[in-house]
Amino acid sequence: MKTLPDNPNLDHLRRQAKDLLTGLRDIRPDATLADAQASLAEQYGFRTWTDLKAEADRRRGHAEVADPALARRIAGRFGLGDVVGEMRSVSRPDEMGRRWLLQTGRGRWAPRTVDDVYPVTDGEDNARFQEAAARAGVTLPAPVRSVSGAVVEVIDGSQWRVYEWLRSGPPLAAPVSATVTGKVGDMLATLHGLRVPVDGTCPWSSVRLASSSWPELAEVAAAEGAGWAPVLAAAVPTLAELESVGNRAAPAAAVLCHNNVSPGNVRVGPDGRLILTGWEHADGLPPAWELAAALVSWAVIPAGGSTPRGRGLWPTVIGRGPAACHR
Incomplete structure (x- = not known):
């Protein structure tokens, strides 16, 4: 879920909604600005656009001042x-x-x-x-x-x-336009093409941190009487199958990757170029792993569903020479 900055800017929220509208219209040509505003409000955890604006107004000017x-x-x-x-x-x-x-x-x-x-x-x-x-x-x-x-x-x-400090617009919100996803693909291909060597794969991304299996979690949910327990129980076979994907695969060698190329870490600069932030988690990954994570971040609509082929991200990344490791 997105979080508002300490000193929210209503113009930034309006720009986010307009950028989001461009992405929505790639999927639904009849999407309106009101649809984009509602989607953005939901991503920030609010019921309506009006609620989001009210909270932004309330928090404006409330940034903390350091010693x-x-x-x-x-x-x-x-x-x-x-x-x-x-x-x-x-x-x-x-x-x-x-x-x-x-x-x-x-x-x-x-x-x-x-x-x-x-x-x-x-x-x-x-x-x-x-x-x-x-x-x-x-x-x-x-x-x-x-x-x-x-x-x-x-x-x-x-x-x-x-x-x-680079002057820029607000962070992007999914879904974005095909043009933007193409530019994100260019950035990934460039980063992976550097082939910066690294000692091993990021432990956060390579180790399963959950100790309970899906059937065990479903049993706990049922025992607690959770309203969504039947839905989870029905999904267990699919979840277990997905969990096994890649068990026998040999991953490619890890290289230094950004490790969080998500819409929240990408902004648009004054000249229209994308600005990539959030580098603190950079670590070793097989490039295809980062591509898979990026596809989820950019091609999955937060309210549900996905966009066709990542609307440019997948074909852009695999189509460039430096990114041949993805094929």
Whole structure:
């Protein structure tokens, strides 16, 4: 589920709805702006577009302000220049930490805490991957190294990273247009074509974390009297079959992948280019695994259903030479 930023921008929500409308009309030519607004509200966890706007109005201007001394320490440690304004939170804490906006005499910066990154990393390989991707043509917020050359610095008990602040629109929301999915396919092909070597596959993506089987979960649901228990019980054979897919397959060698190329990590820049964010989970994956995850993120409609062939993502990625590993 999407989450609103700490200081929601109604114009951003309207733009998200208009972008979403373009994607919906690829599937349903008669889709209206009201349909897109309703879908977007649902993705944010609200019953109606009116409810979403009301919450955005209520939260506007409620970003938290960091201790000025902390802002100065971050700016000093990363060589960002003199702080000229308040350091304000951008969003609620996520699974890793929290994102902030800091303005100095040299420009705008995006510091964030990375206290709970899994697997644990010092960010060095991650930053080199981003730098290589940028040289290959992927647009992204450039990682900033500290004055000591480190990617991550411990400041006031938290691990901090800093990125350049790039002006952009809001994060995208699925479904998106065929043009956008084609551009996402281009980015994936570029990243995988770098073939950055890595020591093994990301443990989060390669190990099944659930200890209970589907039949066991169905039995627990039935015992608890859950209203959806019969639906789960009926789906158990299909779920068990899907779980076995690939058991005997030998995955391709892992390379360094972004590991989260989802609509929430992609924005549109002023020049129309896509900006890829959220690099903190970059780790080793067989490229086809990341492609499969991207297809789910971009080609599955949140309210149910899927889009034809990922509307450009699949044919774009497999059709390029650097991405031959997907075939």
